Amino acid sequence: MGSNSFIPHGHCYLWKPELVGLHIISDVLIALAYYSIPITLFYFVHQRKDLPYAGIFLLFGTFIISCGTTHLIEVWTLWHPIYWIAGFMKALTAGISVYTAASLVPLIPKALALPSPAQLEIANRKLETEMIERRHIEEQLRKSQQMLQLVMDNIPQFIFWKDRTSVYLGCN
Known part of the structure; x- marks a missing residue:
């Protein structure tokens, strides 16, 4: 055909x-x-x-x-x-x-x-907020540790500390 x-x-x-x-x-x-x-x-x-x-x-x-x-x-x-x-x-x-x-x-x-772009945007904003909060907490912890170290370094008595298994962790 x-x-x-x-x-x-x-x-x-x-x-x-x-x-x-x-x-x-x-x-x-x-x-x-x-x-x-x-x-x-x-x-x-x-x-x-x-x-x-x-x-x-x-x-x-x-x-x-x-x-x-x-x-x-x-x-x-x-x-x-x-x-x-x-x-x-x-x-x-x-x-x-x-x-x-x-x-x-x-x-x-x-x-x-x-996840949709909107869901990803919300998750990113939440992570950014958590990162800012973590940085703030870390800064507060660093300041607290510095203050504690300053106090211990200026106490005239001998101070030491151990963990639960009696391992020495530090002293002034």
């Missing part, structure tokens, strides 16, 4: 220039958009080495490229009846689509478990 047994798709539009033009412009613009989106996704994945689930972004990119290609084939079939190729391209797109959708399902619970 060669393409000679079919007529170009433009016949279905009765070769009306405005209708053919509408389909050409629409399909070409869709294809351009579909090709630009994966480029952006691939760039994003390449730049973010720490990106969780990068594979799903690449799958979406592949799916979108195949969608764009089907639109370009639609333009070609206006003049050339390559409907078998168009059908195989749609079948390939369908396979990639189903695989991408199936791959996405188990990732959703994992992705939902990731």
Whole structure:
């Protein structure tokens, strides 16, 4: 079954220039958009080495490229009846689509478990507050230890201290 047994798709539009033009412009613009989106996704994945689930972004990119290609084939079939190729391209797109959708399902619970930017911001603020509080407490402890050392160094009596196992820890 060669393409000679079919007529170009433009016949279905009765070769009306405005209708053919509408389909050409629409399909070409869709294809351009579909090709630009994966480029952006691939760039994003390449730049973010720490990106969780990068594979799903690449799958979406592949799916979108195949969608764009089907639109370009639609333009070609206006003049050339390559409907078998168009059908195989749609079948390939369908396979990639189903695989991408199936791959996405188990990732959703994992992705939902990731902390949101707002949650991370709250955790960071809490850590900053705890660090400031710790520095303050450490400074107070240092001052208290200095005061204790000053007092012990100025007491004329001999003072020593041990731990619970009677190991000497210090003296004045």
